[in-house]
Amino acid sequence: MSEKEGLKNNVREALANENLRGALGRFGDAYIGARENAYAGKDFQELRGQIAAIKGAAAQNMEELARRFAESARSRGAKVYRARTAQEARDYIKKLAEEKGVRKIVKSKSMASEEIHLNEYLNQHGMESVETDLGEWILQLSGQKPSHMVMPAIHMTRGEVADVFSEEVKRQLSSDIPELVRVAREQLRKKFLAAEMGISGANIAVAETGTIVIVTNEGNARLTTTLPPVHVAVVGMEKLVEKFADVKPILEALPRSATGQKITSYVTMITGPTPAAYPDGSVRDKELHIILLDNGRTSMQSDPVFKEALQCIRCASCLNVCPVFQLVGGHVYGHIYTGGIGTVLTAFFNGFQKASDIQNLCLGCERCKRYCPGNIDIPRLIRELRRRVVENNGLPGMPKFVLEKVLPNRKLFHNLIKTARAAQKPFQKGAMVRHLPMFLAGLTEGRSLPAIAEKPFRDIVLTGHRPPATGDQTKVGFFAGCLTDFVYPQLGEAVHKVLRHMGMRMTFPVEQTCCGVPAIYMGSRKAAAELARRNIAAFERDGVEHIITACPTCAHALKHQYVELLDTDPGWRKRAEYFAAKVTHFTAFVAEKSDNGELPGLQRGNMRITYHDSCHMKGCLGITEEPRALLSAAGLQLAEMEGSDRCCGFGGSYSIKFPEISRRILDKKLAAIEATGAQMLALDCPGCLLQLSGGLDSRGKALPVKHTAEILAQQIAGSGKS
Amino acid sequence: MGKKDIDRLYNVFKEQAEAVSARVYRVKDPRDAGRRLTQIFQELNVSNVITAQSDLLRECLGAADTGKVTVYAENLREHSEDAHLGLSEADLAIAETGTLVQDSTALEQRLVSTLPPVHVALVRTGRLVEHFVDALEQLNHERAELPGYIAFISGPSRTADIERVLTIGVHGPEQLHIIFVDRPGGEQVE
Ligand code: SF4
Numbered sequence: 001m002s003e004k005e006g007l008k009n010n011v012r013e014a015l016a017n018e019n020l021r022g023a024l025g026r027f028g029d030a031y032i033g034a035r036e037n038a039y040a041g042k043d044f045q046e047l048r049g050q051i052a053a054i055k056g057a058a059a060q061n062m063e064e065l066a067r068r069f070a071e072s073a074r075s076r077g078a079k080v081y082r083a084r085t086a087q088e089a090r091d092y093i094k095k096l097a098e099e100k101g102v103r104k105i106v107k108s109k110s111m112a113s114e115e116i117h118l119n120e121y122l123n124q125h126g127m128e129s130v131e132t133d134l135g136e137w138i139l140q141l142s143g144q145k146p147s148h149m150v151m152p153a154i155h156m157t158r159g160e161v162a163d164v165f166s167e168e169v170k171r172q173l174s175s176d177i178p179e180l181v182r183v184a185r186e187q188l189r190k191k192f193l194a195a196e197m198g199i200s201g202a203n204i205a206v207a208e209t210g211t212i213v214i215v216t217n218e219g220n221a222r223l224t225t226t227l228p229p230v231h232v233a234v235v236g237m238e239k240l241v242e243k244f245a246d247v248k249p250i251l252e253a254l255p256r257s258a259t260g261q262k263i264t265s266y267v268t269m270i271t272g273p274t275p276a277a278y279p280d281g282s283v284r285d286k287e288l289h290i291i292l293l294d295n296g297r298t299s300m301q302s303d304p305v306f307k308e309a310l311q312c313i314r315c316a317s318c319l320n321v322c323p324v325f326q327l328v329g330g331h332v333y334g335h336i337y338t339g340g341i342g343t344v345l346t347a348f349f350n351g352f353q354k355a356s357d358i359q360n361l362c363l364g365c366e367r368c369k370r371y372c373p374g375n376i377d378i379p380r381l382i383r384e385l386r387r388r389v390v391e392n393n394g395l396p397g398m399p400k401f402v403l404e405k406v407l408p409n410r411k412l413f414h415n416l417i418k419t420a421r422a423a424q425k426p427f428q429k430g431a432m433v434r435h436l437p438m439f440l441a442g443l444t445e446g447r448s449l450p451a452i453a454e455k456p457f458r459d460i461v462l463t464g465h466r467p468p469a470t471g472d473q474t475k476v477g478f479f480a481g482c483l484t485d486f487v488y489p490q491l492g493e494a495v496h497k498v499l500r501h502m503g504m505r506m507t508f509p510v511e512q513t514c515c516g517v518p519a520i521y522m523g524s525r526k527a528a529a530e531l532a533r534r535n536i537a538a539f540e541r542d543g544v545e546h547i548i549t550a551c552p553t554c555a556h557a558l559k560h561q562y563v564e565l566l567d568t569d570p571g572w573r574k575r576a577e578y579f580a581a582k583v584t585h586f587t588a589f590v591a592e593k594s595d596n597g598e599l600p601g602l603q604r605g606n607m608r609i610t611y612h613d614s615c616h617m618k619g620c621l622g623i624t625e626e627p628r629a630l631l632s633a634a635g636l637q638l639a640e641m642e643g644s645d646r647c648c649g650f651g652g653s654y655s656i657k658f659p660e661i662s663r664r665i666l667d668k669k670l671a672a673i674e675a676t677g678a679q680m681l682a683l684d685c686p687g688c689l690l691q692l693s694g695g696l697d698s699r700g701k702a703l704p705v706k707h708t709a710e711i712l713a714q715q716i717a718g719s720g721k722s
Numbered sequence: 723m724g725k726k727d728i729d730r731l732y733n734v735f736k737e738q739a740e741a742v743s744a745r746v747y748r749v750k751d752p753r754d755a756g757r758r759l760t761q762i763f764q765e766l767n768v769s770n771v772i773t774a775q776s777d778l779l780r781e782c783l784g785a786a787d788t789g790k791v792t793v794y795a796e797n798l799r800e801h802s803e804d805a806h807l808g809l810s811e812a813d814l815a816i817a818e819t820g821t822l823v824q825d826s827t828a829l830e831q832r833l834v835s836t837l838p839p840v841h842v843a844l845v846r847t848g849r850l851v852e853h854f855v856d857a858l859e860q861l862n863h864e865r866a867e868l869p870g871y872i873a874f875i876s877g878p879s880r881t882a883d884i885e886r887v888l889t890i891g892v893h894g895p896e897q898l899h900i901i902f903v904d905r906p907g908g909e910q911v912e
Contacts, residue, residue, distance in 0.1 A: 027886050076870070134892055135883035153883055161884050181881060181889045188893065193803065209868050219836060219879035219894025225871075226832040244868070248855055259882075263819040263854075265742070266894070267874035274870040275829040277799035283829055 007332065007357045014328040015660055020147070020155040021327060025668075027154065028326040029643070034260025035317070035371075042252065044373075050249040052311050052375035058241050059310035062301050065207040065240040066292050073210030076272025078288040086116035086295050093118065093199070093232055094125055096289060100230055102127065102196040106188075108214070108221035109133035110201025111149065111314060112236045112293050114336045115349055118199070129199070130191045132220040134184050141168055147330035149316040149338060150258050155329050188220070198224035202235045203313070204250055205290075208243045211271040212290065215254060217264045225268065229276045232289045237297045238310040250313055253373035257315035296348040305384045309344045311374035318368035318378055323647040323665045324361050324658075332361070340368050340378040347385055356389040361658070363665075364521050365615035365647040366556075380564075386523030410513040410534070457489035461496075461508040471503010477544030478508050479535070479583075481515055481554035483686035491550045491686060494713035495586055501601065501716050502593060511538035515554040520561060532562040533572060536579045547582045548589045550709050552617035552685050559583040560620065585617065587684050587708045591626035597633060602715040604635030610678035611638060612669070612692065613645040614685035627684055627708045634715050639676040646672070650691035666695045673703070681705045731817040731850040732902060739820030739900060742877030743890055746820075748847065748902040752778065755844060755903050756785025759809075762899060763791050766806065766840060772798045773809040774830045778844055778906050783809070798833045808834030808895070812845045812875075814857045815902075821876040822900065823857045825869040835875065841895040843875075847902040 014020060058065055070080040083089035097105070105127055107113065119140065122129040131140045135153035139146055142164045146152030153161070162175040165183050173183060200221050202212035212233050214221045225231050241247065247269075255261040276286035301307050319325045319339035330338035337345040340362055347355035362382045369378055457480050476499055484491045492508075499506045516531035535558070539547055549555050559580045566572040584592070591597045611628060618624050624645075632638055649665030669692070673681055681703055683689060693705040736746040749755045759782060762768070771793045773779055783793065794801040802808075810831055812822035822843055826832045835841045851857050861872070879894030890896055 023885060030886075132893065133883070134881045138883070151883065151886070154886065156884075158885055158887075177884050177887050178889055180884060181892055185892055192893075211868065217879070218881045218883075218892040220892075222832065222836050222873070223893055226829070226836060244858070248858070251854065261742075262738070263821055263874070263876045265875065265877050265880055269868075269872040269874075270870065271868050272870050274827050277829060281800075283799070 007360075010332040011328055011361075011658060011661065014332050015664065017155065017329075019157045019160075020329045023154050023157075024148075024326050024329055027151070028320055031260060031317075031320045032643075035256060036260075038256040038260045038262050042256070044253075047249055047253055048373045048375040051253055051313065051373055054241055054246045054249065055238075055311040055313070055374060056308075058246075059238065059301050059307050061242070062237055062240060062298065062310070065242060066237055068207040069205055069210055069240055069292065071210075072206075072208060073272065073290055076210050077285065078210060078272050078290050080290045080292065082292050082294070084294045086293075089116050089234060089291050089293050089295070090118060090121045092289075092291060093234075094122065094127075096230070096232065097122070097127055097197060098125075100196065100287075102230065104191070104195045105129040105197045105199060106132050106191050106195040106220075106224050106228065107136075107199045108201070108216065108224040109136055109152075110199070110234055111336065112201050112234045113199060114146070115236075116234070116293070116295065118234070130188070130195075132188050132191065132218075132224060133216075134181065134218060137184060137188065138164060141165070145331060146336060147338070148319060149314055149330075149336075149342070151316075155331070192223045192227050195224075195228045197230040197232065198228040199232045199234065200224050202233050202239055203254065204241055204247050205235050205239045205292075206242075206244050206247060207240055209271055211244065211269050213247055213251070214266075214268045214270070215251070215264050216266050216268075217259075217261075219266055222266055222268060225270060227276070228286070229278050230287045230289070231270075231273075232291065233270075234291045234293060236293050236295075238312070240292075254313055254315055257313075257317040257371070257373045300348045306344060306348065306381060308376050309341060309348075309381060311376050312341050312345075313374055315373055317371045317373070321367050321371050323365060323367070323649065324363055324661055327661055327664050328361075332358070340382055341372075341376065344378070344381045344385060352385075352388065352392070355385060356392075359385045359389065361661075363647060363649070363662075366619040367615055367645070367647065370619050383520060383523070386521070387525045388523075390523035410511070452486055453489045455489065457485045457492035458508065458510055460489055460493065461510075468500045468503050468505060474504045474546070475544050476504050476506050476589075477539050477542055477547045477582075478506050479512060479515070479539075479547055479549040479554060479558060480508070481549055481551040481686065483690060484550055488686050488689065488707075491707050491709055494707065494709040495548070495550055497713040497716060498586075498590060498599070498709060502590070502599075504593075507542050507544060509538040509542040509544075511541070513538075515551075515557040516561075516565070517553055517557050520557065520565070525565065528561075529565045532557075532565050532576065536562065536572075536575050539579060539582075540575070545582070546584060546589065547579070548584050548586045550586045550684070550686065550707060552585055552614050552621055552623070553687055555583055555585045556616045556620040585621055585623055585684065587627045587630065588621070588623045590712070591630055594630075597626065597629035599630060599634065599712055602634050602712065605711070605715055606635055606637070607679045608637045608639055608677065609680045609682050610641045610673055610676040611644060612641070612648065612673070612681060612683040612688060614683060614688045615645070615647050617684050618645050623684070627682070630708060631682055631711065634712065636680075636682075636711070639678050641672040641676045641678075643669075643672055648688045648691045648695075650687045662691075666691060670695050670699070670701075674701075679703070680711075682708055682711060684708050728847060728850060731852060732847065734817040734852075735815055735820050735850060737820070738818065739877065742820060743880070744820060744877045744898040744900055746900045746902070748904065750903075751905045752781035752903060753785045755782040755901050756787075758901055759783065759786040759842065762840075762842060763788070763807070766897075768806045768840070770794070770801065770805045771807045771809060772801050772805040772834050772838065774811065774828070774834050776811045778811050778846065778903065779809060781906075782844055782901075782903070798830050802833045802837040805834075805838040807840040807842060808836075808838040809842050809844070810834045812843045812900075813849065814860060815845045815850045815900075816852070816854055816857050816874075817850055818853050819876055821854070821857075821874050823861070824873045824875065825861075825865075825871070826873040827870040832871065832873070835873065836894050839891065839895055840897045840899070841875075841878075842899040842901065844901050844903060846906045847904045848906075850902075
C-alpha cells in the first residue's frame with residue numbers, strides 16, 4: 001500500500017472509531033472553557049510574545065546555549081552528552097546501562113525518548129524499560145502508539161484498559177476507573193522501587209544554571225528522579241532557554257494551554273545530582289546524565305522558515321482546537337508528533353517524505369495559530385511544507401494543469417468556467433446541483449453544490465452599475481474572488497448596493513482574477529505569486545482608495561499572503577505592501593465607515609438569527625464584533641450558537657481530498673446551528689455559505705443562509721423587508 | 723508584611739489549593755499544629771509515619787499524640803514502603819496557585835512527599851508569597867546556590883489518562899494536607 005492509500009485507510013478507520021471521536025470531541029469542547037478560565041487575569045498575547053522572544057532567541061543561539069548548558073550542568077556534577085542522532089542517544093544510554101549492570105529501568109513521559117524509540121531499543125537489548133505515565137503504560141502494555149502529545153491514551157475506553165490490565169495482573173478487573181488507577185499504582189510502585197535507572201525528559205533546560213525543569217501531574221517523574229541511583233534525562237535541544245528567569249512565562253503558559261490547569265500538580269527543577277539510596281543502604285549522590293538531543297533540530301534551526309517551529313513548548317493546544325484532529329486523532333499522522341506542528345516536526349525528525357502526505361490533512365482554517373503559546377504561525381509552516389513537497393515531487397496531473405496553466409490565464413480560466421456552466425445544466429435542480437460527474441464527485445459528499453451563475457458578477461458590473469447620487473463618492477475597488485464572481489454574484493450586487501447607499505463609488509477592475517489561495521494551499525507558490533502580481537497590477541491601474549472583498553479568505557490572501565509571496569522581489573514587495581494596506585473585508589469596512597457600527601437609513605428587521613464566525617474572518621482578520629454590531633443595530637436578534645468559531649469543514653479543495661472528514665465537521669456545525677432555533681444563519685464568507693447552505697439543502701432543511709452584505713442590502717429602504 | 727496582607731494571601735492560597743483538592747488548615751502555634759496532626763492520625767487510622775527533619779516538624783510532632791503511631795525520622799528509604807503518612811516542612815507557599823515550594827535536595831524531603839499515600843506539609847504562615855516569581859526571587863535571595871532539587875507541589879497526585887476522568891492519587895500521595903503555623907517559634911499568645 002502506498003503511503004497515500006495508507007493515510008486514507010487510517011482516516012477511514014479513525015472515523016469509524018466512536019470511542020476516539022467521543023473522547024476527543026468531549027475533551028475538545030471542554031478544553032476551550034477550561035483554558036479560558038485558567039488564563040483569567042493573564043494577558044495571553046503578552047505572554048506568548050514573551051515566550052516567542054525567549055524561544056526564538058534561544059533557537060537562534062542553540063549551539064551556544066547547548067555549550068553553556070553543558071558547562072553549567074557539569075560544574076554542578078552532571079554528565080552532559082551531545083547526541084547528534086537518535087542512534088547516538090540510544091547507544092549512549094544502552095552502554096551506560098550495561099556498564100552499571102542495569103536491568104530494570106523506569107521512564108517518565110518524554111516525547112524525545114519516544115522520538116528515538118528508546119524503549120524498543122532497550123528492550124531488544126535485554127533490559128526492561130517501563131513507562132510509568134499511566135497513559136503511556138497502558139499503551140506500552142497494549143502495544144499501541146500515543147494518539148495525542150499530552151494525553152497519549154485518549155483513544156482508549158475504560159473497558160479496553162481493564163482488559164489490558166487484567167492480562168497484566170492475571171485476574172479479571174472491572175472497568176471502574178479509580179480501581180484501574182489503583183492497580184496501576186500498585187504495579188508501577190514495585191517497578192519504581194526495583195529500578196536501577198530512571199529516564200525522564202525535560203520541558204525546559206536552562207543554560208545559565210544547568211537546570212532541567214519537568215512538569216507532571218501524576219508524580220511519576222518525581223519518583224523516577226528520586227529512587228533509582230542513575231538518572232538519565234533526554235532533552236531535545238529546542239528545550240534550551242538562556243536564563244533562569246525565562247522559565248516563568250513558559251511555566252505559566254504550558255499547563256494553562258495544555259490542560260487548562262494554572263499549574264500542574266508537580267513542577268520539578270533539577271540542578272546537578274542529588275542524593276539517592278543505593279541498594280547497599282548507603283545514601284549518596286546519584287549519577288545524573290543529560291543527553292542533549294539534536295536529531296534534526298540544528299537543521300531546523302538553520303532553516304529560515306522552519307526555525308520558528310523551535311518555539312514550540314509541546315502544549316498540544318494546536319491539536320485540541322484542530323477540527324481535523326478532533327475527528328481523527330493522532331494515529332493517522334503515523335508518527336509521535338501529531339497535528340499541525342507534528343507534521344512539521346515529523347518532516348525534520350523523520351524526513352520530509354514522511355510528512356508529505358500527512359500535511360494534506362490540514363484544512364487551512366488557521367484556528368491553531370490563535371491559540372499557540374509559542375506564537376508560531378503553524379499554517380504558514382504547513383503551507384511552506386506543502387510548497388517544498390510540490391517542489392520535490394511536482395503536482396499531480398489535474399491540479400498541476402489547473403494551477404499552472406489555467407489559473408494564471410484569466411481568459412482561459414473564465415471561459416472554462418462558462419463552459420462548465422453550460423455543461424452543468426442537466427444536473428441542475430432548483431438552485432443546487434445534486435450530482436456532479438467524475439472527478440468533482442467528492443464535492444457533493446454530504447452537501448449539495450450551488451450552480452454556477454448564469455451571469456458572472458463581472459458581466460453584471462459592466463452593464464448595470466451607476467454611481468451614487470449623493471455622498472463623497474469615495475472610490476472603492478471591489479475584489480470579487482471566484483465564488484462571488486461566478487457562483488454568488490448576488491453578493492457583489494449586495495456590496496454594491498450598500499456602498500452606494502453609503503455614498504461611495506464601487507469600481508470593479510476587470511483584469512482581476514482568482515486570489516491565488518487554491519494555488520497557495522496546493523503548494524504552488526509560483527502560480528500563486530503570478531496571480532498576486534496580476535491582481536495588484538489590476539487595482540493599481542484603477543487607482544482606488546480602498547480595496548474590499550466579501551470573502552475573508554481572499555482578504556487574508558490579499559492582505560497578508562501577497563507580501564509573503566512576493567517577498568523575494570523588492571519592487572513587487574513594495575507594491576504588495578501598498579496594496580495590502582488598502583485591503584479590508586466588506587463588513588469591517590462598513591462598520592468602520594458607518595455610524596458607531598450602525599449603518600444609518602435601514603429598515604429594521606426583527607428576525608432571530610445566529611452568526612457563524614468563518615475561520616479566516618475571525619482567525620486571520622480578527623473580525624468578530626463588527627458583523628454582530630451591524631446586524632444587531634439593524635434590528636436582528638442574535639442567538640449565539642455553541643462554538644460559533646468552529647470550522648464548517650469547507651477548506652476549499654479539502655472537501656475533495658478528505659470528503660468524509662469535511663462532512664463530519666459539517667454535521668457538528670449544523671447541529672449547533674439548529675440548536676439555536678434561529679430563523680436565519682448569517683455569515684461573512686462565500687466558502688462557508690457554499691458549505692453550509694449546501695449542507696442544509698442536502699439534509700432537506702430550508703433555513704436561509706445569508707452573507708451580512710445581503711442582509712444589510714435587503715434592509716436598505718425600498719428593498720422590501722427581510 | 724502586615725497581618726491583613728498575610729490573611730489575604732492565606733485566603734487566596736486556601737481557595738486555590740482546595741480547588742486542586744488539597745486540604746488546608748491554619749493554626750496558631752506548634753501546640754495547635756500538634757493537635758491537628760493528632761486528628762489527622764486518628765481520622766486516617768495512621769500507624770506508620772515517616773518524617774523529614776526540621777525544628778518546626780520536631781516541635782509540632784512533639785505536641786502531637788503519637789501514642790498509637792510509630793514515627794521514623796531515620797533510614798527513611800527502608801521505612802517508606804510501609805509508611806501511611808509522610809511529614810515535611812515547605813519552604814514557601816505561593817498563594818496565586820496554591821503551591822508549596824520545597825528545597826528537596828535532601829533525599830528525605832522527597833521520600834516523605836512522594837511515597838506514602840498521605841503527605842502532610844507544615845508551613846510557616848509568614849512564608850506565604852503572592853506569585854511564582856516571588857518564590858523564585860526569595861529562594862535566590864536566601865540561597866548562595868540554586869538548590870539541586872526544587873519541588874513545586876500543588877495538590878495531590880492526579881491523572882486523567884483514562885477517558886479524561888480526573889482521578890486523584892496515582893503515583894504520588896492521594897491526600898495532601900497543609901497546615902499553616904502562625905507562630906512557629908511557639909511565642910506566647912498575646
Ligand atoms: S505549536 Fe504551539 S500550540 Fe502547538 S504544541 Fe507547540 S506550542 Fe503548543
